Amino acid sequence: MKILSKQTRSATSTKQAMQLFKYLKPHWAAFSAGMLFLLLSSLAGLAFPKLLGELIDVSKKNHHDSAINMIGLSLISMLMAQSVFSFFRTILFVNVSEKTLATLRQTIYNHLIQLPMNFFLTRRVGELSSRISSDITLLQETFTNTLPEFVRQLIIISGGLTLLMMTSISLTGFMLAILPVMVIIAVVFGRFIRHLSKDIQNQVASSNTVVEETLQGIFSVKAFASEFFEMKRYTGRTNEAARIGIKGGKFKAALSSFIIMGIFGALVAVIWRGAVIGLDTGKLFSFVLYSVFIGSSIGGLAEIYTSLQKSIGATENLFQILDETKEPLSDIVKIDPEHQLQGNISFRNISFHYPSREDSPVLKGVSFNVSANQKVALVGPSGAGKSTIVSLLLRLYDPSNGHIFFDKKENHHFPLSALRSQMSVVPQDVFLFGGTIGENIAYGKQDATEEELIAAAKKANAWEFIQRFPLGLQTIVGERGIQLSGGQRQRIAIARAVLKAPRILILDEATSALDAESERLVQDALNKLMEGRTSIVIAHRLATIRQADKIIVLDKGAIVEEGTHKELVNVHEGLYKNLSEMQFTQ
Numbered sequence: 001m002k003i004l005s006k007q008t009r010s011a012t013s014t015k016q017a018m019q020l021f022k023y024l025k026p027h028w029a030a031f032s033a034g035m036l037f038l039l040l041s042s043l044a045g046l047a048f049p050k051l052l053g054e055l056i057d058v059s060k061k062n063h064h065d066s067a068i069n070m071i072g073l074s075l076i077s078m079l080m081a082q083s084v085f086s087f088f089r090t091i092l093f094v095n096v097s098e099k100t101l102a103t104l105r106q107t108i109y110n111h112l113i114q115l116p117m118n119f120f121l122t123r124r125v126g127e128l129s130s131r132i133s134s135d136i137t138l139l140q141e142t143f144t145n146t147l148p149e150f151v152r153q154l155i156i157i158s159g160g161l162t163l164l165m166m167t168s169i170s171l172t173g174f175m176l177a178i179l180p181v182m183v184i185i186a187v188v189f190g191r192f193i194r195h196l197s198k199d200i201q202n203q204v205a206s207s208n209t210v211v212e213e214t215l216q217g218i219f220s221v222k223a224f225a226s227e228f229f230e231m232k233r234y235t236g237r238t239n240e241a242a243r244i245g246i247k248g249g250k251f252k253a254a255l256s257s258f259i260i261m262g263i264f265g266a267l268v269a270v271i272w273r274g275a276v277i278g279l280d281t282g283k284l285f286s287f288v289l290y291s292v293f294i295g296s297s298i299g300g301l302a303e304i305y306t307s308l309q310k311s312i313g314a315t316e317n318l319f320q321i322l323d324e325t326k327e328p329l330s331d332i333v334k335i336d337p338e339h340q341l342q343g344n345i346s347f348r349n350i351s352f353h354y355p356s357r358e359d360s361p362v363l364k365g366v367s368f369n370v371s372a373n374q375k376v377a378l379v380g381p382s383g384a385g386k387s388t389i390v391s392l393l394l395r396l397y398d399p400s401n402g403h404i405f406f407d408k409k410e411n412h413h414f415p416l417s418a419l420r421s422q423m424s425v426v427p428q429d430v431f432l433f434g435g436t437i438g439e440n441i442a443y444g445k446q447d448a449t450e451e452e453l454i455a456a457a458k459k460a461n462a463w464e465f466i467q468r469f470p471l472g473l474q475t476i477v478g479e480r481g482i483q484l485s486g487g488q489r490q491r492i493a494i495a496r497a498v499l500k501a502p503r504i505l506i507l508d509e510a511t512s513a514l515d516a517e518s519e520r521l522v523q524d525a526l527n528k529l530m531e532g533r534t535s536i537v538i539a540h541r542l543a544t545i546r547q548a549d550k551i552i553v554l555d556k557g558a559i560v561e562e563g564t565h566k567e568l569v570n571v572h573e574g575l576y577k578n579l580s581e582m583q584f585t586q
Ligand SMILES: Nc1ncnc2c1ncn2[C@@H]1O[C@H](COP(=O)(O)OP(=O)(O)OP(=O)(O)O)[C@@H](O)[C@H]1O
Pocket: 121, 354, 356, 357, 362, 380, 381, 382, 383, 384, 385, 386, 387, 388, 389
């Protein structure tokens, strides 16, 4: 990864943030209309102090009811106008940001799911899903609130200052010399206190951890007679929280005194100065109100700056995903005859290491052939490289050396989606999606009819238990539905494979033992499934592969033996012979 200087980084981040506007483009008209309403509502807001000041002056000077009523009426019309403008501005901004962010969410997710396995090796699922949820929520907040608020504050500051200067340039200068300084000090001070409050929260959280851990592990605490040790630990953490809390309290007290003295003091100074130069009461009143508006907008800008920085960070995270290269996938409708597999596989001198661990080779010069419709078993100790061979077969990774052929054509010749769609994996740990049993079976073929689903379930020996559920195929599985047993889940996965009718079947045999009945049902279903197609079985229990056409024995990334069961059990001191003796004497 390139290391960028801070400036270049912030320049690229800003550039990326600008890319966001690409997603806004289709909604440009609504966005501009929203901006116009924002401008109008901010201007209407700015008219208040002026009208209020005039009201005071008119009432003091000539007591003309009609003039007073006129101003009162203008104030009410301004109020109405402002509320109408705000209403439309909010609706327009929400509309634009919801639509923009939905597109952005879809773009990011669609890109993410098409990224190669390499990408997922080095990232945690939580981190990636939080990008799609919290980073985008942050942007949503920016588009709906922060950006409009930023524009509003700018209008208030510039408009307010113009109006103030029209009243009195010297008093405006006086106000600017003191009020913004006080506001900025208060903001910086406030931030410092917020940091401190975070420290307190962390400290309190860490003392709560002691409570949680010790209560959950109360058995260990008692068994090790650690009560007094834990009491000391808890006392230490809570006292520290109290110490930081007291320190924070002092600063909070100082801040409120400062606000009373500094900010209100500055306002008093402005009023005093206004009185000295002989400004009318009404004018002075509106002057002070504008000063308050401007002061709070300056304070607000600091908040907005932080929040914009966060959004730029979030955009950077999101666009980083879009910068990654996707796998060349396509939505398969029909496979070209040229890309249809016969089922012959050939690995030629394959070496491989995982991209995340360049220095540890996982496969070293592996070569083997599988003819169409053969049943081949991969055997070997844990970590030998069996699952890695399967990943290379599926082209989840490319080998670092060597070539993989399907029917004498190199694997690159086949479009990736066409290649994968002709293979099917029945994994050890079957992952079921949180939908119905029917949907889970149809995962291999989304447009399957109910009859096809039932036929597949029957072939997989799964229909018998599915039909016993009152809702049959419509039964919900997963977190919010029923939990299926290991054997049942495997049979659902087999039904999925039956439905997909792959040319090449990959079975990762379950290591955990099923009860005898489930085992028989699963094995029987697998045997039916393997008929008439090439099957690669990662075998953990050697009893199931005695009939295999070929057994490939791997050890530490290399093939050490190859042959049928009969041949291999006769190899003197052979690994297979050893492994099978160990399993059968258990
Ligand atoms: N995603 C990965 N990143 C880095 N190294 C990996 C990854 N997956 C597997 N390995 C390493 O590659 C080697 C081979 O692993 P593989 O899973 O292919 O073995 P296996 O023969 O299938 O083992 P088992 O029978 O335990 O499933 C192991 O040393 C393992 O630590």
